[in-house]
Amino acid sequence: MSQQEIDQLVDQDYKYGFVTDIESDTLPPGLNEDVIREISTRKGEPEWLLEWRLEAYAKWLQMTPPEWAHLEYPPIDFQSISYFSAPKKQGDGPKSLDEVDPALIETYNKLGIPLEEQKMLAGVAVDAVFDSVSVVTTFKEKLHEAGVVFCPLSEAVHSHPELVKKFLGSVVPQNDNYYAALNSAVFSDGSFVYIPKGVRCPMELSTYFRINQQNTGQFERTLIVAEEGSYVSYLEGCTAPQRDENQLHAAVVELVAETDAEIKYSTVQNWFAGDDEGKGGIYNFVTKRGECRGDRAKISWTQLETGSAITWKYPSCVLKGADSVGEFYSVAVAGKKQQADTGTKMIHIGPRTRSTIISKGISTARGQNAYRGLVKVLPGAVDARNFTQCDSLLIGDQCGAHTFPYVEAEEPSAQLEHEATTSKVSDDQLFYLRTRGMSEEDALNMVVNGFCKEVFQKLPMEFAVEAEALLGITLEGAVG
Amino acid sequence: MLSIRNLHARVGDKPILKGINLEINAGEVHAIMGPNGSGKSTLSSVLAGRDDYEVTDGEVIYMGQNLLDLEPEERAWAGVFLSFQYPVEIPGVKNIYLLKAALNAVREHRGLPELKAGEFLKLVREKLKVMQMDEAFLHRNVNEGFSGGEKKRNEILQMQLLEPTLALLDETDSGLDVDALRVVGEGINRMRAPDRSVLLVTHYQRLLDIVKPDFVHVLAHGEIKLSGDHTLAEKLEREGYEGIEAA
Numbered sequence: 001m002s003q004q005e006i007d008q009l010v011d012q013d014y015k016y017g018f019v020t021d022i023e024s025d026t027l028p029p030g031l032n033e034d035v036i037r038e039i040s041t042r043k044g045e046p047e048w049l050l051e052w053r054l055e056a057y058a059k060w061l062q063m064t065p066p067e068w069a070h071l072e073y074p075p076i077d078f079q080s081i082s083y084f085s086a087p088k089k090q091g092d093g094p095k096s097l098d099e100v101d102p103a104l105i106e107t108y109n110k111l112g113i114p115l116e117e118q119k120m121l122a123g124v125a126v127d128a129v130f131d132s133v134s135v136v137t138t139f140k141e142k143l144h145e146a147g148v149v150f151c152p153l154s155e156a157v158h159s160h161p162e163l164v165k166k167f168l169g170s171v172v173p174q175n176d177n178y179y180a181a182l183n184s185a186v187f188s189d190g191s192f193v194y195i196p197k198g199v200r201c202p203m204e205l206s207t208y209f210r211i212n213q214q215n216t217g218q219f220e221r222t223l224i225v226a227e228e229g230s231y232v233s234y235l236e237g238c239t240a241p242q243r244d245e246n247q248l249h250a251a252v253v254e255l256v257a258e259t260d261a262e263i264k265y266s267t268v269q270n271w272f273a274g275d276d277e278g279k280g281g282i283y284n285f286v287t288k289r290g291e292c293r294g295d296r297a298k299i300s301w302t303q304l305e306t307g308s309a310i311t312w313k314y315p316s317c318v319l320k321g322a323d324s325v326g327e328f329y330s331v332a333v334a335g336k337k338q339q340a341d342t343g344t345k346m347i348h349i350g351p352r353t354r355s356t357i358i359s360k361g362i363s364t365a366r367g368q369n370a371y372r373g374l375v376k377v378l379p380g381a382v383d384a385r386n387f388t389q390c391d392s393l394l395i396g397d398q399c400g401a402h403t404f405p406y407v408e409a410e411e412p413s414a415q416l417e418h419e420a421t422t423s424k425v426s427d428d429q430l431f432y433l434r435t436r437g438m439s440e441e442d443a444l445n446m447v448v449n450g451f452c453k454e455v456f457q458k459l460p461m462e463f464a465v466e467a468e469a470l471l472g473i474t475l476e477g478a479v480g
Numbered sequence: 481m482l483s484i485r486n487l488h489a490r491v492g493d494k495p496i497l498k499g500i501n502l503e504i505n506a507g508e509v510h511a512i513m514g515p516n517g518s519g520k521s522t523l524s525s526v527l528a529g530r531d532d533y534e535v536t537d538g539e540v541i542y543m544g545q546n547l548l549d550l551e552p553e554e555r556a557w558a559g560v561f562l563s564f565q566y567p568v569e570i571p572g573v574k575n576i577y578l579l580k581a582a583l584n585a586v587r588e589h590r591g592l593p594e595l596k597a598g599e600f601l602k603l604v605r606e607k608l609k610v611m612q613m614d615e616a617f618l619h620r621n622v623n624e625g626f627s628g629g630e631k632k633r634n635e636i637l638q639m640q641l642l643e644p645t646l647a648l649l650d651e652t653d654s655g656l657d658v659d660a661l662r663v664v665g666e667g668i669n670r671m672r673a674p675d676r677s678v679l680l681v682t683h684y685q686r687l688l689d690i691v692k693p694d695f696v697h698v699l700a701h702g703e704i705k706l707s708g709d710h711t712l713a714e715k716l717e718r719e720g721y722e723g724i725e726a727a
Contacts, residue, residue, distance in 0.1 A: 427532070432568040434552035435528050435561070436578065436638065437585035446581070450572030450621070 056184030259294025281309025292324035334367030557589035559645030628655030665690030
């Protein structure tokens with residue numbers, strides 16, 4: 001199979017590159033204290049939150065962008081970005097689907113996000129984030145009965161200020177890193193989830209992020225708190241319209257799992273990847289971290305990263321509680337001229353803490369895919385265990401796969417295992433499957449899906465189906 | 481059914497097939513024998529559509545169409561099946577998934593409806609029994625960690641499911657112990673039918689004791705040097721290829 005043929009197969013058009021024509025209320029580009037005050041005012045925030053933002057901004061000004069990643073891109077001009085955009089007619093936010101702008105609903109329908117009947121029957125509550133304001137939240141009532149709070153963060157600031165105040169920034173501090181500091185200063189909206197003690201969240205919670213406006217950055221911030229003995233599964237999907245400019249996305253996700261609590265966080269990221277020459281596309285600089293604060297707490301990150309021009313993302317687990325568990329299952333695809341530097345950090349603090357890392361990197365066309373992971377075992381994390389498996393798949397001969405595993409073990413009883421492989425989709429494999437009647441495209445999909453299977457199996461069934469729609473590839477095994 | 485005329489093929493600058501002529505009629509089993517490097521496997525690969533080989537001259541007419549114009553999958557749809565000498569591993573893909581996808585792809589192009597899960601399972605169980613294979617096979621990854629014999633059984637299992645019109649069996653007997661050889665050989669025999677032809681590429685005569693060919697051809701230096709009935713295979717077993725190669 002020639003490189004050109006492979007490129008054609010892999011390089012399917014970005015299906016979600018349409019722009020929704022909605023009047024937006026957008027701040028002019030630029031960042032200074034006044035802009036932050038304006039954001040806070042427009043959102044009607046309490047004084048303490050404005051102070052928190054300004055504090056973060058002051059810290060950000062002292063920081064410099066990280067340069068250690070295996071990524072190449074021109075310096076970002078933070079003054080050319082607009083830091084707030086909201087669909088105009090929203091006012092206080094709609095109370096039901098009827099109040100949502102039909103153009104928005106149409107957008108979601110094009111994305112295949114069933115906000116309506118079918119989804120309700122399926123039992124998924126969706127909190128859709130369109131640019132910066134969360135436009136619709138379904139299923140609030142049912143969740144309310146269970147005592148679960150699932151709402152835009154901007155709303156939680158008013159409805160549950162004590163919780164937001166207690167947990168915001170408690171996992172990812174304002175000055176954690178350059179992009180987290182920026183997010184803390186200008187974050188627009190995001191989801192807030194609170195699962196009370198002993199409650200098993202009655203449905204999968206799902207949020208879709210979508211960047212619509214030109215020149216806007218999206219800075220959503222998600223906070224999930226699972227109290228003692230509770231359980232929640234949270235799904236996040238992302239898309240963005242096709243634009244020539246690069247757009248910045250700097251999100252922060254914080255998870256808190258108390259004693260015996262479990263949080264399962266799944267992501268399908270399909271931001272616009274830019275064109276074949278690397279023009280346009282999302283710069284995705286995301287900080288995701290979860291803390292297992294109590295004993296036997298468990299946090300799982302499952303991600304499928306197919307989009308963005310640049311991905312800089314390391315969903316991590318801080319394992320404080322004894323016997324707590326952290327998991328990271330990832331498929332990252334870098335095609336076109338995409339660059340991905342992604343992985344995880346597992347910080348073992350408590351005794352008998354366990355972590356598993358399964359990372360699958362797929363590189364094709366001129367994509368560059370780097371796995372970067374840290375397994376750190378602090379003194380006192382007696383009998384901590386980690387298993388890391390890091391596999392790379394190359395399609396064609398112009399792409400690259402890189403692995404940067406870091407291990408810092410300061411506890412002699414810790415047991416750490418690391419396995420890594422790099423393989424190519426071989427002509428033999430494709431020919432074999434084609435002689436069995438599979439088209440070239442189906443043959444490639446079959447090989448790639450086989451490679452990803454361990455990770456896809458970890459996605460909730462609901463999401464596996466949506467992942468299929470978003471990717472346009474068949475998820476072998478995981479859905480059937 | 482299959483008419484190979486003056487077929488020339490090469491890899492890079494190296495000519496491998498230098499004018500093959502062969503007629504295979506419906507219902508016939510032809511064995512291609514020959515020493516290592518004679519071009520036996522190249523012939524079956526070219527017929528199945530492997531693009532490592534460049535056809536420089538000649539033509540292959542299969543059921544009235546020019547076979548060489550078709551993509552590998554189109555040949556499969558048209559009823560051509562290649563059993564690989566070295567079946568390929570597909571990590572993470574369950575055998576049952578491949579079998580089902582392959583069968584349905586071929587059925588679709590023959591205008592048949594997709595088999596329902598229940599029907600498929602019934603059919604595949606039947607074939608497993610013939611090949612004396614355990615059902616656990618279905619849930620292992622395609623050829624991954626299979627022994628040599630298991631891989632070959634798996635190939636013949638696929639053939640049984642896909643019911644090709646023209647089966648190309650490339651050294652299906654290599655790597656088999658006596659018992660497996662019998663199972664595989666009988667699996668092939670069961671497929672013999674008036675409307676199905678088999679081209680059996682082999683180095684040894686032992687498979688031909690079980691699968692009696694109608695014709696035996698000896699390939700050497702990219703040409704068919706000698707043709708005959710099954711007694712030719714026995715003669716070769718006794719006397720070796722030396723005399724023929726020199727011819």
